[in-house]
Amino acid sequence: MQKLKVGIVGAGPGGLTLARILHLHGVSVTVFEREQFSSVRPQGGSLDMHADTGQLAIQYAGLTTEFKHIARYEDQEGRIYDKHGKLHFLDADTSAKDRPEVDRGHLRQMLLDSLPPEVIQWDHELTAAIERQDGKFELTFKDEKSHSFDLIVGADGAWSRIRSLVSDARPIYSGVMFVELGIDDADRRYPELAQLVGRGLMFALGDSKTIMGHRDANAHLGIYAAMRVPEDWVQTSGLDWSSNEAVKASLKAHFSGWSQDLLQLIQRSGGSGERIAPRPIYALPIGHRWNHRSGVTLIGDAAHLMSPFGGDGANLAMRDAADLALALVEDEDWRAAVQRSETDMFARAEPAAEGAWSAIQDTFSENGLAHTLQVMEEQTGVARLS
Numbered sequence: 001m002q003k004l005k006v007g008i009v010g011a012g013p014g015g016l017t018l019a020r021i022l023h024l025h026g027v028s029v030t031v032f033e034r035e036q037f038s039s040v041r042p043q044g045g046s047l048d049m050h051a052d053t054g055q056l057a058i059q060y061a062g063l064t065t066e067f068k069h070i071a072r073y074e075d076q077e078g079r080i081y082d083k084h085g086k087l088h089f090l091d092a093d094t095s096a097k098d099r100p101e102v103d104r105g106h107l108r109q110m111l112l113d114s115l116p117p118e119v120i121q122w123d124h125e126l127t128a129a130i131e132r133q134d135g136k137f138e139l140t141f142k143d144e145k146s147h148s149f150d151l152i153v154g155a156d157g158a159w160s161r162i163r164s165l166v167s168d169a170r171p172i173y174s175g176v177m178f179v180e181l182g183i184d185d186a187d188r189r190y191p192e193l194a195q196l197v198g199r200g201l202m203f204a205l206g207d208s209k210t211i212m213g214h215r216d217a218n219a220h221l222g223i224y225a226a227m228r229v230p231e232d233w234v235q236t237s238g239l240d241w242s243s244n245e246a247v248k249a250s251l252k253a254h255f256s257g258w259s260q261d262l263l264q265l266i267q268r269s270g271g272s273g274e275r276i277a278p279r280p281i282y283a284l285p286i287g288h289r290w291n292h293r294s295g296v297t298l299i300g301d302a303a304h305l306m307s308p309f310g311g312d313g314a315n316l317a318m319r320d321a322a323d324l325a326l327a328l329v330e331d332e333d334w335r336a337a338v339q340r341s342e343t344d345m346f347a348r349a350e351p352a353a354e355g356a357w358s359a360i361q362d363t364f365s366e367n368g369l370a371h372t373l374q375v376m377e378e379q380t381g382v383a384r385l386s
Contacts, residue, residue: 012314018324030121047102050099061322077091085204153324180224233278
């Protein structure tokens with residue numbers, strides 16, 4: 001098994017988890033990432049790590065102690081408001097919950113710190129992946145350097161370059177656009193907004209739109225204004241996306257008639273160093289799978305991209321990685337191990353993808369508030385306030 005050479009494209013949670021577990025077991029592994037270095041861009045907000053997927057993968061990676069140092073068990077609250085700012089649901093008891101929040105950047109750095117620096121090859125933008133006559137796969141990068149591997153793993157996200165080796169599937173626009181905003185140092189600068197969001201995740205719903213907020217580390221609030229718009233809205237809206245004030249004014253117009261308290265989450269966003277960016281929500285077809293091809297596979301969003309509703313994306317990517325890594329090190333026939341892990345991944349991802357698609361369509365509907373309240377009551381056992 002130690003003769004197996006694995007090349008991973010993408011240094012997200014899935015790719016790094018796979019690399020970490022393979023490295024622990026002495027497998028030769030290299031991760032290629034197109035970013036120039038680890039902190040070249042913000043990694044996004046918080047993730048809630050599920051016990052049977054993300055946390056289990058962290059356990060297999062031997063990083064549970066390190067994870068507990070960065071996990072925020074206190075930030076597991078849930079709040080739901082209507083568009084007038086009335087609180088309809090509050091789940092504030094976090095004592096028995098086991099889905100702690102962790103900043104994406106902190107999670108990524110934990111995984112990077114667990115690997116020798118030479119395992120990660122930064123500033124490697126993939127230009128070609130081809131199968132050689134000997135059955136190995138060759139990866140070629142923008143600098144024209146090539147590397148060959150027995151197995152290549154596409155952990156390269158929604159618009160995966162590796163996916164085309166096994167599937168013709170393309171992500172489908174959900175009809176929903178998120179606009180990502182943020183408020184830094186909220187406890188000190190805007191304590192009333194920090195209280196509005198609470199210690200976890202909040203939703204305000206109405207008019208088939210949503211304003212979401214979540215608490216991140218260091219008193220940062222991640223804010224999303226989300227609505228149904230055409231896929232080409234960013235190109236056709238005429239907005240100057242380099243002007244935070246222009247974008248915020250447009251968003252507030254979209255949310256006309258909403259509570260001024262809620263609109264302050266938009267107005268106070270985009271301070272110094274805070275970028276406002278559109279995030280169209282895409283998903284691969286529910287039940288996406290492919291005929292097994294020896295020497296190549298996919299994990300995470302490359303395999304089963306789904307909407308963020310349900311919080312399964314990064315968790316499933318890490319579980320995919322753990323299952324694939326353990327299959328490779330436990331089975332002398334690594335090709336059979338890959339095929340077996342794909343079958344398990346397909347079965348695990350399909351119901352999650354179906355639930356995520358239904359959730360985003362139901363949330364962004366005329367009955368979005370009622371639907372979300374019902375789901376939260378069923379999931380938590382906590383009754384709505386009114």
